[in-house]
Amino acid sequence: MSKSSKSSALHEQDGVSQSDITNAASIKSIKRKRKIQPTVEDLVSEILNGNITALSRAITLVESSNPKHLEKANAIIKQCLPYANASVRIGITGVPGVGKSTFIEAFGLYLTSIEKKVAVLAVDPSSSLSKGSILGDKTRMEDLVKTNNAYIRPSPSGTSLGGVARKTRETIILCEAAGYETVIIETVGVGQSETAVHSMVDFFLLLKIAGAGDELQGIKRGIIEMADAIAINKADGDNLKAARLAKVEFNRALHLYPQKASNWQPKVTLCSALERQGIDDLWVLISEYIKHVKDNNYFEQNRTEQNKFWLLQTIEERLKSDFFNQKNIKEALHTQLELIENGKTTPFVAAEYLLKLNSL
Amino acid sequence: MSKSSKSSALHEQDGVSQSDITNAASIKSIKRKRKIQPTVEDLVSEILNGNITALSRAITLVESSNPKHLEKANAIIKQCLPYANASVRIGITGVPGVGKSTFIEAFGLYLTSIEKKVAVLAVDPSSSLSKGSILGDKTRMEDLVKTNNAYIRPSPSGTSLGGVARKTRETIILCEAAGYETVIIETVGVGQSETAVHSMVDFFLLLKIAGAGDELQGIKRGIIEMADAIAINKADGDNLKAARLAKVEFNRALHLYPQKASNWQPKVTLCSALERQGIDDLWVLISEYIKHVKDNNYFEQNRTEQNKFWLLQTIEERLKSDFFNQKNIKEALHTQLELIENGKTTPFVAAEYLLKLNSL
Incomplete structure (x- = not known):
């Protein structure tokens, strides 16, 4: 046990792990409990009750590099496991400028409006709490952050993608145990992090905007191959015509790709996150996809394969870090x-x- | 030392490591030496003399999984190192059907005709001596195999790309020490092996053929990005017109890619390996490239970066194999x-x- 809660990795980061919906009384009660170091059982039962502070504390344990915390985190995850898995995991990517934060806010608000609990996580290996590139998103998602039934957690910090991804992957389990039935994992549309996110979600969405004729150039082919749908955002006002053209072009391009293992033909949709248009259509699309892959068993197969992949990934990551450190x-x-x-x-x-x- | 030379990994694989140009007398002399287990010094001095049998035996040591052989291989490589590095390393890739073997044979014969010694190696993780997908190439390169100053070695067997690539990477050093001033490393145009080959060569060539309008579809973008030149093969007879069109199209496409670190603008050429046309032009192109990158220092920088990459790769590969085995x-x-x-x-x-x- 650490001597001082200040120097512990468990020390609360104000404004990061806390949520406005936690009332003062429950903070007090949690703080009282903290002094006597809540047991794994305490945290698990609070998480299963949907207690956000307990959830945040467990995630902080997952993100810690202290071996004792890691042990505790593993115990919590193991106990949460039977209550997890009942969610839809959605990966969202898009290069800076496509309006990712606005989109996720609109999408999250829509989901809570139809009585769903939604958790928003992130994988951004370049971010850290001090640099905070994804932390910024939280302040930009002002409405969602105030909403009951929405939980936003910035990207864990870390220099290696493997480490960041592992932490997010474990956090998904905790959120699911806390009753979040839709888990959104966002990532920036550059580099290797899309592959990591793709390997932890059920549905992968690529956000685009209509550009000046550059619909097919400069896009990483690998990312398009991963997408189950492409949503063309900012399809409003003067942009609408260009967005419609882009939709036709992408639809054509998507047909050139080989058939997916899920047997799903990726779709292109239009939306305006700013005007909150087309968000419901997208949810219908995702629901169709989930029905499709549950019917043909791909949903389960894919999750099992993902779990095997993460087992091997975690081991490789640890062998390397143990050696090079x-x-x-x-x-x-x-x-x-x-x-x-x-x-x-x-x-x-x-x-x-x-x-x-x-x-x- | 192994008790029986038959059960040793050094046991000669008939028709694989031997070459027709080794005469009976030298085989006899080598076999006599083998009984007294040639020392590292013996092998190194024979390799430096350009003795093909000694070279093949050293490569067999590199490919062995016996720790004693590995130790010996490392000692040989270390002593060969000061005599290596003076070659041009060329990677060649292309999907099955583009005429890769015919092309490499024509290219190799051209190089020997201008008094160069050429070694042909391969990286094919899917092949093994029993399956022998690249071993087949040797029998297909009938003319080259009979040529003085050409050395052909099939892909080392192995299930992991990392392992296969490491062995080929070390074999390059041995071939260079044996005086082969052009080392060709071929790979199949599918999967991850291109990246491995790209990271061990100075020049990367993509072989293509003109197709029915599919010039830009279905090609892995990453492979095109790696190419320093694209050679459109089978540019002969009825194909010539389509090949010329493909050349224009590829040239246009190549200009859309970002500037390479080498500051080299990739080129597209036509050739017919069957009719042995355009091979000399390609060699002129490669020579221009080498002059370009030697002048701007990229040649040396790139080799140093490749060496650093291989240091880390080798360690990661070994950490994994030590664990999982x-x-x-x-x-x-x-x-x-x-x-x-x-x-x-x-x-x-x-x-x-x-x-x-x-x-x-």
Whole structure:
């Protein structure tokens, strides 16, 4: 147990993990409990009651790098597991400028309006609490943040995508146990993080806007291949005509891709997050998709495959971090890289040297 | 030392590592030496003399999974290193049907005709000596195989791309020390192996044929991005017109890609490997490229970056194989995967369990 709650990774980050809907009395009660370090059982039962503060604390344990916290987090996850899995997990990506935050806010508000509980998570390896690129989204989702039945959690910090992704993947379980039946995971439309998010969701949505003739250029082909739907946002006012054209073009392009394992033909829709138009249509589309993949069993198969993938990913990530974080390896690696720069060794001889150092 | 040369990984695979140009007398002399297990020094000095049998034996050591052989291989590579690096490394990819073997044969014959020594290696993780998908290429390159100054080695076998790639990467060093100044590494145009090959060559060539309007569809964008040149093969007879059209189209497409780090603008050429047309033009193109990147220093920078990449890759590969090849881990992994299939555990709890087992 840590001596001071201030220096503990469990110390509450004001404005980050707390939500406006937690009332003062419950904060007081939780704070009282904190002094006596809530047990795993306490946290689990509070999470199952839908207590947001308990949920946030459990997520903080998941995000901690303290081995004791990790152990506690694993115990909580294990107990939450039987109550999880009953949600729809939706990945949303799009490059900066497509209006991702506005869209997620409109989508989240729509879902709560039809009596669904929605959790919004993020995978952004470049963000950290200090830099806070996704943390900003929370302040931008002003209406959603005030809404009952919505829980927003910024991206965990971390330099490795594997680590960030693992934490988000575990957080999904906790949110589901807390009764959030729709879990949205957002990511920025650049780099490798889409693949990580794609491997933890049931439905993958690509947000686009109609551009000046660049509908098909400059888009990462791999991301389009992953999409179960493309929503063309900002389809309003003067943009509407261009958006309609883009829809036709994308629909044509999508037919060139090979058949998906889910047997689902990806769709293109129009929406205006700003005017809150087309959001309901998109939800109908997602519901159709879920029915389709539940009927043909792909939903279950996909989740099982994802779980196997994450087992192997987690192990690989840990083997690497355990190796490269050793002080003597760090120093020796530095030297070996210099030798490589000067052409004094081969990568393979250097690797052997470092691996031998590890086994000493 | 192994008791029987038959059961040793060094046992000669007839028709694979031997070449027709090794005469009976030298085979006899090598076989005599083998009985007294040639030392590292023997092998190195024979390799530096350009002795093909010694080169093949050293490569067999590199490909072996016996730790003793690995140690010997590393010692040989280390001693060969000062004599290596003086070659041009060319990666060639293309989907089945573009005439890759015919092209490499024509290209290799052209290079030997201008007094160059050429080694042809391969990276094909799906092949193994028994399945032999690339081994077949050797019999298809009938003329090249009989040519002095050409050395053909099939893809090392192995299930992991990392392992296969490492072996090929080390084999390049040995071939260079044996005086092969052009090293061609071929791979099939599907999957991840292009990235591995791209990270071990100076010049990356994509082979294509003109198709029925599918010039831009169905090509992996990532592979086009890697290409320093696209050669449109089978540009002969009735195909010539379509090939010329394809050239225009590809040239246009290549201009849409971002500037390469090498500052080189990728080119499109036509050739007919069957009629041995356009091969000399391609060599002129490659020579221009090499001059360009040597002048702007990219050649050296790129090789250094590749070496650093391979250092990290080799370590990661070994950490994984050391972990997953343990008997108790294999069994426990099997059980944990079953638990995941039945929804009885999470990937993260299972990973923790396996990692703990490892550290016991």
